[in-house]
Amino acid sequence: MKKNNVLIITFLLFFVVACNNNSVYKESVDIPNSIWNMNNTIKLQAHIDDIELEYNLDISIRHAEFYPAQNLWLFIKTTAPSGEFQRDTVECILADENYRWKGKGLGQIWDVKVPFKRGIKFIEKGDYSFEIQHGMRMEQLPQVMKIGIQIDKL
Numbered sequence: 001m002k003k004n005n006v007l008i009i010t011f012l013l014f015f016v017v018a019c020n021n022n023s024v025y026k027e028s029v030d031i032p033n034s035i036w037n038m039n040n041t042i043k044l045q046a047h048i049d050d051i052e053l054e055y056n057l058d059i060s061i062r063h064a065e066f067y068p069a070q071n072l073w074l075f076i077k078t079t080a081p082s083g084e085f086q087r088d089t090v091e092c093i094l095a096d097e098n099y100r101w102k103g104k105g106l107g108q109i110w111d112v113k114v115p116f117k118r119g120i121k122f123i124e125k126g127d128y129s130f131e132i133q134h135g136m137r138m139e140q141l142p143q144v145m146k147i148g149i150q151i152d153k154l
Contacts, residue, residue, distance in 0.1 A: 051123065
């Protein structure tokens with residue numbers, strides 16, 4: 001009986017993972033010592049092959065329970081393969097007005113996925129770079145563990 005349960009669980013996990021093929025890119029960068037310096041730019045690069053499709057871009061944030069604010073302001077520079085770029089300022093809401101953390105938590109660690117852009121088309125094929133800096137008032141922002149980008153095709 002136990003062997004059958006293991007096979008069923010293995011099959012279900014494989015099925016769930018195999019069905020989520022919309023993700024084109026998912027990468028995150030660890031923040032050293034969980035203290036994000038204002039001058040520490042997170043750099044990520046994604047390769048885009050299909051410019052006919054529409055995509056959703058999300059920002060992934062991992063923070064500790066004692067993060068000192070309800071939000072996180074980010075400055076994001078997106079550069080196309082040709083060098084053309086766009087700058088965005090994004091407010092990431094991490095907690096509600098009662099300081100209940102959003103996202104998924106395990107112990108004192110919280111993972112939040114924040115919508116960045118919805119239904120966009122990339123203008124050209126190739127490697128796109130994303131440069132992310134925090135825009136908070138503290139130069140040394142504590143309790144931020146990881147920052148990343150996820151790109152999913154619609």
